[in-house]
Amino acid sequence: MSVTVQLKEMSLSLNDVEILKPISATLQSGRLHAITGPNGAGKSSFLKCLLGLMPHKGQIKRHWPDKNRGVAYVPQQLAFEPSLPITIEEYLTTTLTSKALFFKRVSSVRSQVEVLLERVGLEGKEHLRLGQLSGGERQRLMFAQALGQKRHLWCVDEPMTGLDVTAQALITQELLSLRAQGVTLLVVHHDPDWVSDYADEVWSINGGLVGHQVNLHAMGTMRLKTPKVMNRNQEVVA
Numbered sequence: 056m057s058v059t060v061q062l063k064e065m066s067l068s069l070n071d072v073e074i075l076k077p078i079s080a081t082l083q084s085g086r087l088h089a090i091t092g093p094n095g096a097g098k099s100s101f102l103k104c105l106l107g108l109m110p111h112k113g114q115i116k117r118h119w120p121d122k123n124r125g126v127a128y129v130p131q132q133l134a135f136e137p138s139l140p141i142t143i144e145e146y147l148t149t150t151l152t153s154k155a156l157f158f159k160r161v162s163s164v165r166s167q168v169e170v171l172l173e174r175v176g177l178e179g180k181e182h183l184r185l186g187q188l189s190g191g192e193r194q195r196l197m198f199a200q201a202l203g204q205k206r207h208l209w210c211v212d213e214p215m216t217g218l219d220v221t222a223q224a225l226i227t228q229e230l231l232s233l234r235a236q237g238v239t240l241l242v243v244h245h246d247p248d249w250v251s252d253y254a255d256e257v258w259s260i261n262g263g264l265v266g267h268q269v270n271l272h273a274m275g276t277m278r279l280k281t282p283k284v285m286n287r288n289q290e291v292v293a
């Protein structure tokens with residue numbers, strides 16, 4: 056059974072202000088849906104309604120085969136309290152196991168953490184405290200924790216904010232790989248070139264759904280386009 060999410064007249068009002076007019080639409084599995092629109096249009100609020108973080112009206116119907124695989128969320132510009140005494144490694148460990156941190160960590164979890172850090176280019180930084188991370192490093196870490204969760208639906212809010220070109224290519228490659236595995240992707244993105252190259256569908260939001268375009272370009276030959284991955288010296292390595 057494939058994954059679909061159906062929105063029926065989903066709307067949002069906050070403090071008596073209408074943020075999103077009723078939206079009816081369907082998200083398809085194995086497709087990358089780009090959410091575009093101007094600042095303040097309601098893009099982040101749209102994702103938060105889907106995640107159950109905002110009190111929407113209307114219906115959100117989710118159909119997916121494995122109830123244990125829920126939704127991954129990579130938020131926009133997350134900040135950590137600088138004095139928080141927790142390292143990258145400890146943080147990722149807590150997202151991968153239900154055991155408390157003071158239990159001896161099993162080697163399988165340790166190696167999962169290593170692999171995730173490598174996938175997002177944070178290898179060698181596992182001992183940094185969360186409050187010490189730069190904006191781009193925080194963004195990479197949020198991606199790593201989401202990758203560890205094996206989810207059906209990914210809600211990603213402005214994933215490239217603060218990322219250098221190497222990290223942008225890495226993250227794009229991970230998103231395309233998730234799509235190839237049948238994951239449903241919802242990505243808020245401002246860059247029209249990226250959207251045109253990689254999105255299967257473009258949803259324009261501005262106080263509601265004001266446009267919906269199926270991007271045949273990305274679904275055809277461009278679907279095979281893979282971003283270049285560069286090393287720290289900006290040399291192409293893959």
Ligand SMILES: Nc1ncnc2c1ncn2[C@@H]1O[C@H](COP(=O)(O)OP(=O)(O)OP(=O)(O)O)[C@@H](O)[C@H]1O
Nearest residue numbers: 069070072074092093094095096097098099100101
């Ligand atoms: N609690 C609230 N009460 C009233 N209005 C709110 C509240 N939270 C957000 N808003 C408003 O809702 C609108 C949509 O905000 P949202 O963050 O979803 O926009 P966005 O499209 O993601 O913007 P950006 O591109 O700038 O990130 C904005 O005008 C914002 O000021």
